[in-house]
Each structure stands twice: as C-alpha cells, then as structure tokens.
Amino acid sequence: MREAAFVKQNKDKWLRFETILTNKTNIDPDLLSDLYIEITDHLSYAKTFYANSNTERYLNQIASKAHQSIYKTKKEAKNRLITFFTTEFPLMFHKHHRELLITFLVFAFFTFVGAFSTASDDDFVRSFGLSDGYVNMTLENIEKGDPMAVYKEQGEFNMFLGITLNNIKVALFAFGYGILFGVGSLYFMMRNAIMLGSFQYFFYKQGLLWESARTIWIHGTIEISVIIIAGCAGLVMGNGMLFTGTLPRLEAFKRGVINGLKILMSTIPFFIVAGFLEGFVTRHTEMPDWLAILIILGSLALIIFYYVIYPIRLHKKEQAFTEFKNKIELTN
Structure with a gap:
C-alpha cells in the first residue's frame, strides 16, 4: 500500500x-x-x-x-532525567545557538588577546594571566624536566573531586554574572580567555607549546567548552531581561532564568568527565601522542555533537512531525 x-x-x-x-x-x-x-x-x-x-x-x-x-508508574520520575538530556534540553538549546556563538566568539577573541599581550610583555602573564607562585612553580618544574608535574602533585581521586567542584563553581559564576544584563557573563568569559591565551603563550615561549597543549587539552577540551556554555547560560538569562519579545518583562526574565539553569544543569555531567580526565588521565604525560590526540578529538566531537549537531537534528525531526500532523488535520 x-x-x-x-x-x-x-x-x-x-x-x-x-x-x-x-x-x-x-x-x-x-x-x-x-x-x-x-x-x-x-x-x-x-x-x-x-x-x-x-x-x-x-x-x-x-x-x-x-x-x-x-x-x-513511579519509574517515570527516573526517566524524567533521561528525557531531559535526550529531548527536552536539546530542543530548548537549539533556540539559543545564537548566544552560544556570541560567547564562543568572545572567548576566542580574548584568548588571542591574552596570547598577543604575553608576546608583547613578558610580565603580562604574571600581572593578569597567572599568579607569580604558579609561574615560578612551573619554571621550577621545567628545570627539573617535568613541566606538567602540577598534575601529579595530588592523589587521583582528591584531584578529580577538587577539580570537578571547582569547575562547577566557575560555571555558577559564569551563569550568575549574567544577571548584569548578560554583560557580566561576557566579562567573565573575557577574563578566563585572557588567562588561557597568556597561559598557552607562556609555554610557547618556553619551547613547550606542543607538550603543554597535548597534556592540558586532554581535560581542557571539555572543561573550556562547558565554561563557554555556562557563559551562554548567563547570556540567555541576561537576554531575558533585555529582549522580552511579546512577553511581560518579568515573565521573559523568568523564562530566561529557567532556560539558563537548564543549560547550566546540562554541563554537570561534562564537568564530571573533565574532572575525571584531569584527575586520572592528564597526569600520564608519558602516554603516546596518538592517544592524547584521540582523547582530545573525541572530547571535541562529543561537545559539538551534543550541543550543536544533535539539537539541530532533533529540531528538524520535531518540525517534520508538526508539519505532518498539521497536514493530517487539514485533510480531515
């Protein structure tokens, strides 16, 4: 038929x-x-x-x-969390890809600013990028022949737990600053991006760009990505205050807060993964380059798929379903 x-x-x-x-x-x-x-x-x-x-x-x-x-049944409450991550959140987040692009571009731009500033001024990395203590410790580790020793100082589990909690705290700040009409979140992105740029250029000056990048980005790919996404959540909340559309300002703000919190909630599993990688994997600086590259590319693919590709696909399916349903109702 x-x-x-x-x-x-x-x-x-x-x-x-x-x-x-x-x-x-x-x-x-x-x-x-x-x-x-x-x-x-x-x-x-x-x-x-x-x-x-x-x-x-x-x-x-x-x-x-x-x-x-x-x-x-009572199992529905358990399935609710699965539904949130597989359907509810991706469909909602598709509407906020514009804010994600803005936060990404701001972060990328100021990363280059941090690198350029460090290249122009040797003291910049100490005054704005990193603390004197961290820079001195890293220089000592370089002299000892183990520039990435900082990732081996703590026990694996303690480092995993501490890093995960700290990253979640950073994400909360990135989101919370969005209350300043979104500008606060962008400022937070700027500061963290400048630190990242100066940090990477500092290692470049020491002739250790590749060694630092292959080590740091094992966990940093997910960690930095979800910090950017947390900044996007703050921007979504701020936009709810500025751009109300047809809604009353209070209602638009409430919606912005709720959507921002949903975005923030979506980052928690990724922060746990990033903390696990930093605590248990990054410390193995002796691993072969191909394995480090595989972890980095796999992490990047996961982030791009879940936050960009999957929401677009789900949105298209939802549109097709709605159009088909409307077509059936019209022909009835």
Missing part, C-alpha cells in the same frame, strides 16, 4: 486517539487499550514499509504518549 493511501485510510483513528489522550479525564480504559494496540500495529507497519518517514515519526510520537498514559 502506498504511504498516502495508508495515511488516508487510518488518519481518522489517529486523530481520535490523540483527542482521547489530550482529554485525559474520562478515558475509557478498554477503548484506549484497543486503540493503542492498533496504533502500535500501524507503527510496526510504518517501520517496515515507510522507514524514517514522517508517518513513522508521527506514529512513534503518539504511541510514546499513549504508553506514558497507560503505563504511568
């Missing part, structure tokens, strides 16, 4: 089923069960003959909705 004929033959049942699900009061359990069985049969048929089509996506959506209504 052609897909169009299949849709035409069954669309009335599907719309009726959706109506019953929407009107959650007065649901006849037997009717709902019968329709659910029929819908799942239609879904199986669509998966077989119209794989990856709008019909399959539409039926999958209403079948999932029905499953939640029929088999709603």
Whole structure:
C-alpha cells in the first residue's frame, strides 16, 4: 500500500486517539487499550514499509504518549532525567545557538588577546594571566624536566573531586554574572580567555607549546567548552531581561532564568568527565601522542555533537512531525 493511501485510510483513528489522550479525564480504559494496540500495529507497519518517514515519526510520537498514559508508574520520575538530556534540553538549546556563538566568539577573541599581550610583555602573564607562585612553580618544574608535574602533585581521586567542584563553581559564576544584563557573563568569559591565551603563550615561549597543549587539552577540551556554555547560560538569562519579545518583562526574565539553569544543569555531567580526565588521565604525560590526540578529538566531537549537531537534528525531526500532523488535520 502506498504511504498516502495508508495515511488516508487510518488518519481518522489517529486523530481520535490523540483527542482521547489530550482529554485525559474520562478515558475509557478498554477503548484506549484497543486503540493503542492498533496504533502500535500501524507503527510496526510504518517501520517496515515507510522507514524514517514522517508517518513513522508521527506514529512513534503518539504511541510514546499513549504508553506514558497507560503505563504511568513511579519509574517515570527516573526517566524524567533521561528525557531531559535526550529531548527536552536539546530542543530548548537549539533556540539559543545564537548566544552560544556570541560567547564562543568572545572567548576566542580574548584568548588571542591574552596570547598577543604575553608576546608583547613578558610580565603580562604574571600581572593578569597567572599568579607569580604558579609561574615560578612551573619554571621550577621545567628545570627539573617535568613541566606538567602540577598534575601529579595530588592523589587521583582528591584531584578529580577538587577539580570537578571547582569547575562547577566557575560555571555558577559564569551563569550568575549574567544577571548584569548578560554583560557580566561576557566579562567573565573575557577574563578566563585572557588567562588561557597568556597561559598557552607562556609555554610557547618556553619551547613547550606542543607538550603543554597535548597534556592540558586532554581535560581542557571539555572543561573550556562547558565554561563557554555556562557563559551562554548567563547570556540567555541576561537576554531575558533585555529582549522580552511579546512577553511581560518579568515573565521573559523568568523564562530566561529557567532556560539558563537548564543549560547550566546540562554541563554537570561534562564537568564530571573533565574532572575525571584531569584527575586520572592528564597526569600520564608519558602516554603516546596518538592517544592524547584521540582523547582530545573525541572530547571535541562529543561537545559539538551534543550541543550543536544533535539539537539541530532533533529540531528538524520535531518540525517534520508538526508539519505532518498539521497536514493530517487539514485533510480531515
């Protein structure tokens, strides 16, 4: 059977089923069960003959909705967290890719500013980038032949825990400064970017750019990325105060705060991963270059996929589902 004929033959049942699900009061359990069985049969048929089509996506959506209504149990609270990370957050974050781009560009620009300033002034790294104590310690480690010794000073677990908590604290500051109409978060990005730029150029001057980069970016790829994303969360909150659209200012601000907190929440698992890498992996400076590069590229791919590619894909699927649903309702 052609897909169009299949849709035409069954669309009335599907719309009726959706109506019953929407009107959650007065649901006849037997009717709902019968329709659910029929819908799942239609879904199986669509998966077989119209794989990856709008019909399959539409039926999958209403079948999932029905499953939640029929088999709603205490497990739903556990699944809520999974749903947040796999569906709710990515769909919401797609709307804030513009703020992500802004924070990334600000961070990238001031990283170059930090590197350029250090190249122009030897004392800049001490006055703005890093503390005297850290610079002196690093120079001593370089003389001892182990420039990355700082990552071996603490025990693995203690370092993992301390770094993770510190990174989460940094993310909270990056978000919290967004209350200053978003400018505070951008300022926070600027300071951290200048520190990063001066830090990397400092090692370049010591002839250790590659050794430092391959070591630091094992954990820094995820760590720096999610700090930028936390800055994006602050910008989202600030934009809620400045650009209200059709909403009252207070309502727009509340929405900005909620969306910003959701973005911030999404970074927690990544900070844990970054802390694990810094505590347990970065210290192994003897690892081969290919393994370090693999970890760095894998971390970068993970961040780009989850925060950029996946939200775009999910948004397109959601759009296709909505258009198909509207088409069915119009032809009814």
